[in-house]
Amino acid sequence: MSLTSKKRATVISLNLSLGNYRQFQDEIIAAAKAKQTGSVCFANVHMTIEAKFNSSIAEAVNGADWVLCDGVPLLWSLQWLYGVKQNRATGLDMLPDLLQNAEETNVSVFFYGSTPETLQQTIDVCRQKYPKLKIAGTLSPPFRPLTPEEDEEVVKQITQSGAGLVFVSLGCPKQEMWMAKMRGRIPAVLLGIGGALPVLAGDVKRSPEWMQRAGLEWLFRFIMEPRRLFKRYAVTNSLYTWYLMKQLIDGNHHSPYKTSIHS
Numbered sequence: 001m002s003l004t005s006k007k008r009a010t011v012i013s014l015n016l017s018l019g020n021y022r023q024f025q026d027e028i029i030a031a032a033k034a035k036q037t038g039s040v041c042f043a044n045v046h047m048t049i050e051a052k053f054n055s056s057i058a059e060a061v062n063g064a065d066w067v068l069c070d071g072v073p074l075l076w077s078l079q080w081l082y083g084v085k086q087n088r089a090t091g092l093d094m095l096p097d098l099l100q101n102a103e104e105t106n107v108s109v110f111f112y113g114s115t116p117e118t119l120q121q122t123i124d125v126c127r128q129k130y131p132k133l134k135i136a137g138t139l140s141p142p143f144r145p146l147t148p149e150e151d152e153e154v155v156k157q158i159t160q161s162g163a164g165l166v167f168v169s170l171g172c173p174k175q176e177m178w179m180a181k182m183r184g185r186i187p188a189v190l191l192g193i194g195g196a197l198p199v200l201a202g203d204v205k206r207s208p209e210w211m212q213r214a215g216l217e218w219l220f221r222f223i224m225e226p227r228r229l230f231k232r233y234a235v236t237n238s239l240y241t242w243y244l245m246k247q248l249i250d251g252n253h254h255s256p257y258k259t260s261i262h263s
Helices: 021-033 045-053 055-062 072-082 091-105 116-129 148-161 174-182 196-201 209-213 217-224 226-250
Strands: 006-011 014-018 038-043 066-069 109-113 135-139 165-169 189-192 257-259
Touching: 006 072, 014 045, 014 055, 014 072, 021 038, 021 066, 021 091, 021 189, 038 045, 038 091, 038 174, 045 055, 045 072, 045 226, 055 174, 066 072, 072 226, 091 116, 091 165, 091 189, 091 196, 109 116, 109 148, 116 135, 116 196, 135 148, 165 174, 165 196, 174 189, 209 217, 217 226
Parallel strands: 014 066, 038 066, 038 189, 109 135, 109 165, 165 189
Antiparallel strands: 006 014, 006 257
């Protein structure tokens, strides 16, 4: 049975979930309380282009139960292609909101990925901000690929923890591939939150709200890490613009369609 039956609309390579922010939160919490297996991807320009050139990534992301618009350019694209005004749902916003919601609804959470130091800082912050939140566990896996035995141990540890929400911080596209592999094996909702944990822990500063509203978070990150991000933004943003224009010109932007991704 599907977790949800939602409208989706395609932008370049991704089938984006349509709906409002609160609706997505409520659906995710309901699935977590029911211990249903599911996954959430937070889509941006980088993920869209990764999926365009790698069918395995596209399959992993589009197979998720929720593919939410994290990047502002995707919101603009939905409006240009379909006339849809979609709510933004970033991992950075959804993480603290879901933690608060989980505290209020007695849903336990698990943090998977990142570094041991960041995970400990995350626990400390959660204990301060969400004192009644049940933290079922944390795990920082090695950067190398896991052996089949290690993989099974991860599944066992998370499952036995009883967590309803699993926040996955492995980076794109590694976390999306991992969540797709875990579908049906872990009875919880997995959320690929990328670098949201260091922000929650206070190690990394987020852009000012006016930059977020203007769709300039990428510029803020670029200013913070120009060497690491120059190639990604120069190449990825150009490719995104090209493929979006191509979709517009080709007329491949009919009305958003309703679909049930999983049965």
